[in-house]
Structures are given as structure tokens and as C-alpha cells.
Amino acid sequence: MxxxxxxxxxxxxxxxxxxxxxxxxxxxxxxxxxxxxxxxxxxxxxxxxxxxxxxxxxxxxxxxxxxxxxxxxxxxxxxxAYPSPEEARQIFAARRLVEPGILREAAARITPSQIQHLKQLLLEEGRLMGERGQTARRAEIKASGDFHLTLAAISGNAIMQRFMDELVARSSLVIALYGQSTISSCGHSEHGDIVAAIERNDLDEACRLMLHHIAHIEADLDLRERKSVGLKEAFEL
Amino acid sequence: MxxxxxxxxxxxxxxxxxxxxxxxxxxxxxxxxxxxxxxxxxxxxxxxxxxxxxxxxxxxxxxxxxxxxxxxxxxxxxxxAYPSPEEARQIFAARRLVEPGILREAAARITPSQIQHLKQLLLEEGRLMGERGQTARRAEIKASGDFHLTLAAISGNAIMQRFMDELVARSSLVIALYGQSTISSCGHSEHGDIVAAIERNDLDEACRLMLHHIAHIEADLDLRERKSVGLKEAFEL
DNA sequence: GTGCAAAATATCGTATACAATTTAGCCGTC
DNA sequence: GACGGCTAAATTGTATACGATATTTTGCAC
Missing domain, CATH: 1.10.10.10 (Winged helix-like DNA-binding domain superfamily/Winged helix DNA-binding domain)
Structure with a gap:
């Protein structure tokens, strides 16, 4: 190869x-x-x-x-990496901790053209959800994360942006491991709701929606300890 | 050597x-x-x-x-690293963003023995403030950061702990570059106030104090753009 | 055929070697 | 004396080499 x-x-x-x-x-x-x-x-x-x-x-x-x-x-x-359930919890706890703050900062500085850019992302995301096939699925996963990363970029804080990069990437791993629903990128519409709240300058609501959104992703996980099933247990019974 | x-x-x-x-x-x-x-x-x-x-x-x-x-x-x-004023601002913005959350998480899980540990740190910090000499100064700097890092450790989130590690270390650099007051570790007493607020379970106040504390450190900085003074400008006039 | 021990293999940890790029010094010209 | 280009030294970028550690295979005894 x-x-x-x-x-x-x-x-x-x-x-x-x-x-x-x-x-x-x-x-x-x-x-x-x-x-x-x-x-x-x-x-x-x-x-x-x-x-x-x-x-x-x-x-x-x-x-x-x-x-x-x-x-x-x-x-x-x-x-x-094969994140443990505990690691997975910590990753999402970290996101709940930082994303509302990032959102507030982003909303405070956002320009009309950046709002436009966000909407563009949403459109793209929606389009990918309609398509079939592996490549579309992968693109959709990426697009879903890009929404959060774009917000971090808009916030103007390079350090938080890098941190979010890490968190989103690790989240993708966690979802791959523990995600249940076939719908890989949960709640596309929730992204839209957040943008709408930002647009009408309702920050408290936007933060509430963000927290709800993260909780929603986490709720789709099955974080029970898996005892490395690759052994005989997989064949016994 | x-x-x-x-x-x-x-x-x-x-x-x-x-x-x-x-x-x-x-x-x-x-x-x-x-x-x-x-x-x-x-x-x-x-x-x-x-x-x-x-x-x-x-x-x-x-x-x-x-x-x-x-x-x-x-x-x-x-x-x-020679952090720019903008970088310095972002570092402290990041701290303002995450430390209240970490504090809340830590306060929710803190045990009596951990409170004891924190007080021990405070004592040590106070002792070092009294001493003279370079080694004492260095130890004091480290102890000052350790307070924040210990809080992150108590929060139980390894990811946030690592992030705080980075932020505290970079803060030290920023203070070395832009700090004005000779008192390297500002507001030791503020650490004590925070612990006191945690102890009486007044989280809102603890967060308020934490934000105040960070702002206090930042206020001691002179974040004006320095145009790499190592040149002729340093000798002209 | 099963279980254990020892050699063989694969893979990592670190050092050294060579190529590429930058920096500093030198010299000649203007 | 100042500027510009050229050569030499220093420093980084990457590859290879060798020793150490883990894993697999082999062989033998039971």
C-alpha cells in the first residue's frame, strides 16, 4: 500500500x-x-x-x-486514542464549561458577514445530511464540529480556539466509540436555533441552547464500561 | 558548563x-x-x-x-516564548472564562482534607512572602500558581487541569514580561478569601472573588506594545 | 494436544550522520 | 566609510544506525 x-x-x-x-x-x-x-x-x-x-x-x-x-x-x-467513559465525561464537562463563555464572547464581537458565514455553514451541514454515502457522512461529521470551531474563531481568542480544536476532535472519537444513534451529527437544527438566538441578541437563550445542545449530544452516548470485549467473551454463549 | x-x-x-x-x-x-x-x-x-x-x-x-x-x-x-500584549490579554481572558467554572466544580466535590490541603498551601505561600532572596521569590511564584492548579486538580477534570497548567505557566511568562509591581505574586490574601468563601459554601461570592483576583493580577500589567526595544531606539536620545 | 521456556522478530528509544538553510564574517567596490 | 555580495561557520531538518524492550513464534517436555 x-x-x-x-x-x-x-x-x-x-x-x-x-x-x-x-x-x-x-x-x-x-x-x-x-x-x-x-x-x-x-x-x-x-x-x-x-x-x-x-x-x-x-x-x-x-x-x-x-x-x-x-x-x-x-x-x-x-x-x-480509546477514551474511557470517564475521559468522555470529562471532555463533555469541559465543553459545557467553556462553550457558553466562548459563545458570549463570540456574540459580542460577531459581524454581519460572520453571521452570514455561520448560516452558510448551516446550509452546507443541512445539505450533507440529505446525502448518502461514507464521504457525505464524514463531511457531515466535520461540518458539525466546524460550527463550534467557527464560534471559537469568532470569539477572537486563539487560546480558546486551540482548546476547542482539541475538545471537538476528542469528542468525535468519543462519539465514534460510544455513540448510539445512527445519526452521527445530532441536532443540526439546534445549531440553527443558536444562530437565531445570537442574531436577535438573546445571549442567555443562546447559552441555554448551547448547553442543551451539548447535553443532547452526550445523552446519545452509552457510557458504560466496556471490558475490552475483543476476547473470548465475544464468542461465549 | x-x-x-x-x-x-x-x-x-x-x-x-x-x-x-x-x-x-x-x-x-x-x-x-x-x-x-x-x-x-x-x-x-x-x-x-x-x-x-x-x-x-x-x-x-x-x-x-x-x-x-x-x-x-x-x-x-x-x-x-515572548508573548505579545494581545496574547497576554487572551491568556487572562481564557482564565476569566474557565476559572469560575473550575472553582464551582471544585467546590462541589471538595473534601475537608482537601480544604486542609489548600490552607496548608496558603500558609506556605505566606511564609515565602516573608522571606528574602531569589530562591524564596521563585518558590513564591510557584506557590502562587499552585493554588490555582490545586483547585483544578480538586475539580476532578483532568482535561481542565492540563489546560490550567498551560494557562498558569504562560501567565508566569506574561507577568515576567509585563508585570510592574515588585510584588511578584499579587494578592496572596485574595487566595485566602476565596478559600474562606468556599468553606462557607458561598459559591457566587467565591467566583466573584476569583474574577476579581484575576482582574487584579491583570491590572498590574503594563500591556503596551513594546517595539522590540533592543535596537537603536534604546540609545537614541 | 497443552503448557512453558527460549530464540527470533518486530518495534520503540536514543544517538549519530548528513543535507539544507540561516547567520556571521570578510572583502572588494563605490 | 558605507553598502552589497560572497564564502565559511553555525544551526536546524531529516535520515539512518544501533541498542533496548516487548511480542510472537518455535521447540520441547509432559
Whole structure:
């Protein structure tokens, strides 16, 4: 198997050049659920896949481990993160904690053209929901997260934006693991409601809706401890 | 110069072994202000200082760059971060955003022994304020941050705790750069007030005090744009 | 055929080596 | 004396190499 999916933006200004691209490519693959939780990411394989040395592969995996998307176990290797139910709860607790604040900040600074941009996103999201197929599903997942990330971007705080990046990405992992409903991106309409509340400047309501929205996503999860079923238990009985 | 200051905790379970120690050592040096913003951290020097190869030095610097304590510029090297006034504002905005929430969560779960622990910290902090000398000053800086970090730990959310780690460390950098008053750790008494409010279960007041406290720290900063004064301007006139 | 021990294999941890880029010094010209 | 370009030194970017640790396989005894 040769290098399959690269094709990302050219480059940023910071960080080491090569590793960044690999990092982003893997990150996208995880967020779009082409890579399942627990999948082993050996440095050799990653390096071969992107035609770089283990050095760069390793750097990329390290970077991903800082965001919690990959867990590296000493002398054993790197794996796509497999968040525990407790971790999942903490991720959503963190989102409940920060997203209302981000929303308030964003609403305070939002411009008409940015509102337009948000609506554009919503439209796109709705369109994807109608389509069929894996690619549409993946795009939909991404679009669903993009709504929250765009709000963070509008808030104008780069630090919170980066944090939300991490939280949204990890949320995607959690949903992949524990999500029940087939509807991957829950409550598209809820996004619309939030925008509407922002537009009529009803911040308290917007925050309430945001919290409701997050709770709604979380409610779709089945966070019972799974005892790594891959063993004989799966076949007994 | 040989290896000077190591002596940290032995090891953790995750991440690569060696780089972690170096990372922590440099991190401590930055937070305690033994390393000034803008100081160049060449991979060679770091490696020599800790008697490891550039590989590990590089990994440590990369890790620090993810926390925003070090900025690596492509093909130019790594430097102790020199946060811009805008960055400084965002750091404190982020703290105002998350710390009340963390405080509420912590207060809801806090046990008597943890309250005791907090008071212990306060005592230690007060003791250090009385002492003289660089080492006492450094310990005081660390203790001041530890109060906020302990609260995050008590909240029981590992994700928020890690985020606070980053925010507190970066705050230390900002204060080193833009702080005016000689009193490095402002408002020790404010920490005490917060604990008191928690103890009598007055959460709203505790949050109010926390926000006031953060604002107080920020008010001591002089966040005017400094046009990299290292040039001729410093000598003209 | 099952269970354990030991070699073989795969994979990670770290160091070293080489290529590419930037920075500093030098020299000649204007 | 100041400016511009050229060469040399220093520093980073990436690859390869070697030793250490974990995993799998093999072989043998029971």
C-alpha cells in the first residue's frame, strides 16, 4: 500500500515543516473516523505511508498525543486514542464549561458577514445530511464540529480556539466509540436555533441552547464500561 | 558548563521517557523565571546541558512549543516564548472564562482534607512572602500558581487541569514580561478569601472573588506594545 | 494436544550522520 | 566609510544506525 491520502494545505509558519503535514493528515483521518479508536499506528508504518523517516512519523505521533488523539505507550507503540467513559465525561464537562463563555464572547464581537458565514455553514451541514454515502457522512461529521470551531474563531481568542480544536476532535472519537444513534451529527437544527438566538441578541437563550445542545449530544452516548470485549467473551454463549 | 539543575520526579507512564524530564526541567526554569522570555534555546546547548543528544532536546522543545512556553521558528531555532500584549490579554481572558467554572466544580466535590490541603498551601505561600532572596521569590511564584492548579486538580477534570497548567505557566511568562509591581505574586490574601468563601459554601461570592483576583493580577500589567526595544531606539536620545 | 521456556522478530528509544538553510564574517567596490 | 555580495561557520531538518524492550513464534517436555 502506498501513500493514500495526503493533499492538505501547503504549510504553516511555525513548528517543524514535515511533521505538521503528517500530523494534520492523521488528525483528519481520526476526526473523520477513517481511523478507529485503538488502531495501532506504528512509527514505521506511518513513515512508510507518508514516505518519510521514522523521525518525522514519531514527531507527528508525539504531537497527536499532546492533543489526546493518540496514546503512546512506552516501548509498545502509538494507538488511536480509546477514551474511557470517564475521559468522555470529562471532555463533555469541559465543553459545557467553556462553550457558553466562548459563545458570549463570540456574540459580542460577531459581524454581519460572520453571521452570514455561520448560516452558510448551516446550509452546507443541512445539505450533507440529505446525502448518502461514507464521504457525505464524514463531511457531515466535520461540518458539525466546524460550527463550534467557527464560534471559537469568532470569539477572537486563539487560546480558546486551540482548546476547542482539541475538545471537538476528542469528542468525535468519543462519539465514534460510544455513540448510539445512527445519526452521527445530532441536532443540526439546534445549531440553527443558536444562530437565531445570537442574531436577535438573546445571549442567555443562546447559552441555554448551547448547553442543551451539548447535553443532547452526550445523552446519545452509552457510557458504560466496556471490558475490552475483543476476547473470548465475544464468542461465549 | 555541565548539567546543573535536574532532580525532578523519576518518571511518568506516558510519553517518551527521556524528553519528559528535560521538558519538565526547562518548564520549571521558565515558570520560575530563571529563563527570560526571548532566550534562545538551541538544540545543541539543551542537549549538552542535559547530556543527551539533539534528538531528545528537540523533542522536549517541541513539547514545550505545544504548551506555548517556547516558540520554535523554522530553521531559526527555539526561544523562550515572548508573548505579545494581545496574547497576554487572551491568556487572562481564557482564565476569566474557565476559572469560575473550575472553582464551582471544585467546590462541589471538595473534601475537608482537601480544604486542609489548600490552607496548608496558603500558609506556605505566606511564609515565602516573608522571606528574602531569589530562591524564596521563585518558590513564591510557584506557590502562587499552585493554588490555582490545586483547585483544578480538586475539580476532578483532568482535561481542565492540563489546560490550567498551560494557562498558569504562560501567565508566569506574561507577568515576567509585563508585570510592574515588585510584588511578584499579587494578592496572596485574595487566595485566602476565596478559600474562606468556599468553606462557607458561598459559591457566587467565591467566583466573584476569583474574577476579581484575576482582574487584579491583570491590572498590574503594563500591556503596551513594546517595539522590540533592543535596537537603536534604546540609545537614541 | 497443552503448557512453558527460549530464540527470533518486530518495534520503540536514543544517538549519530548528513543535507539544507540561516547567520556571521570578510572583502572588494563605490 | 558605507553598502552589497560572497564564502565559511553555525544551526536546524531529516535520515539512518544501533541498542533496548516487548511480542510472537518455535521447540520441547509432559
Amino acid at each position: 502506498k501513500s493514500t491520502a495526503i493533499a492538505l494545505q501547503t504549510a504553516e509558519d511555525s513548528a517543524d515543516t514535515g511533521a505538521q503535514q503528517i500530523r494534520d493528515a492523521i488528525r483528519d483521518a481520526i476526526v473523520e473516523r477513517r481511523l478507529s479508536p485503538g488502531t495501532k499506528l506504528s512509527e514505521n508504518d506511518v513513515g512508510n505511508l507518508f514516505n518519510v523517516s521514522r523521525t518525522l512519523a514519531r514527531a507527528a505521533l508525539q504531537a497527536l498525543s499532546y492533543e489526546g488523539l493518540v496514546s503512546v505507550e512506552k516501548n509498545r507503540g502509538a494507538f488511536v | 555541565k548539567s546543573t539543575a535536574i532532580a525532578l520526579q523519576t518518571a511518568e507512564d506516558s510519553a517518551d521517557t527521556g524528553a519528559q524530564q528535560i521538558r519538565d526541567a526547562i518548564r520549571d526554569a521558565i515558570v520560575e523565571r530563571r529563563l527570560s522570555p526571548g532566550t534562545k534555546l538551541s538544540e545543541n546547548d539543551v542537549g549538552n546541558l542535559f547530556n543527551v543528544s539533539r534528538t531528545l532536546a528537540r523533542a522536549a522543545l517541541q513539547a514545550l512549543s505545544y504548551e506555548g512556553l517556547v516558540s520554535v521558528e523554522k530553521n531559526r531555532g527555539a526561544f523562550v
